[in-house]
Amino acid sequence: MKIADRIIVPLDVPTEEEAIALLDQLPQVTFWKVGLELFVASGPSILQELKSRQKRVFLDLKFHDIPNTVAGACRSAARYGVDLITVHATAGKDALKAAQAAVEVGAAEADQAVPQLLAITVLTSLSARSLAFELKIPLELPEYALHMALMAQECGIPGAVCSPQEVSHLRQACGDRFLLVCPGVRPAWAIAADQRRTLTPREAFEAGANYLVIGRPITTAADPGAAFQQICEESFPIA
Template sequence: MGNSEQVEKRVIVALDVPDEQSAIALIDRLPQVSFWKVGLELFTSTGPKILEVLKSKEKRIFLDLKFHDIPNTVAGACRSAARYGVDLLTIHAAAGEDALKAASEAVQEAATQAGVKPPKLIAITLLTSISSRQLAFDLKVPVELPEYILDMALLAWDVGLDGVVCSPQELAQLRPRFKDDFLLVCPGVRPTWADKGDQKRSLTPAQAIIAGADYLVIGRPITTATEPELAWKRISEELTTVA
């Protein structure tokens, strides 16, 4: 890392708001943020219009729609998403090898046709709201959570995806296993002063960067703060300790 500004660029702020007006207000309130996540709620509300807004403001975009369907449907969705020129795009690793391969091929093909840079396609290993107990008892997965996470990451790696989404607590296990160009994107990052909410497996921003995260996804600690600018400043100051 060079300096604190470079570390800041590895923070993706989640635009977890219900409509375009709220999203634009937050984007304008935090001009220092260069990378924004658009998830299911906002994209379902606004469609691609919010992506156009972010592009017009020269922001980077993480389109986090977590595709999980049969290979043909996933490929079609990824083909459409790639044409938007977003930077990161997600698919569930649990969709299986065939779906991951189809998605990867579709992204490259569509981006080439549209004349845009293909998004980095990253796989969801396991939602950060899922605990070890829920994995075993609710989802009936008969392996330990760390083993399951590693298996999903290895599947994504073998298929040729660009990285995975994992909780910060899996970083110590995953970072040594993969090359530096295999992205590890971490939601569920919570500063010590923020409420953990429904995140079961979290670390602080500084801890996550030190453990090997390429990008941190931070939403509610910033977006629901009374003063989002102050929350962003506090997180930025924390990250100067690892710059």
């Protein structure tokens, strides 16, 4: 798979019109992420737009609720024919197992391929300090992220979302077939902003990431296409 196909660009804009403008600016991007802001604003029509352009879709709504509600949301989301869907690992084992069963049912009902579920381990905006002092979680952050990923894998979830700083540890523990997607990745020339646990794209791929989510360094650049191309060129793993 080409490096360009392993970089997911988020449509983190408030309207469908702005999202379509980004799609028009970046026709070379094959994989797009739709998150809460845009999906709440536009609903499934933006997913239909992406599908009509033969794009891959990461539906990043981070479902987190009781098992029955998570399952219902995953079943509905799977009907859209998206490629990736997120659910918080902290919803617990019952919710994770129900979510995996539900995407299989929803995809079958709509005659779609089964999307891959990704468990959110620890949000990349959280630091070790906030985990310990705000959330009162006694584990060290890497240990906690690994626990969340292993629990998800035990429940049949095929992948996880983690910080690039945890990806090497998760890859070693979860094996080569477990899908690892890393947001919070920043090229050396970009500002980290609200991301706390970052690596460069090349470092993240070398550590074992399957896909990277890279937004603002591309979408807010003066020339988004040139920024995307530069990141692709800089991302080839040495190892």
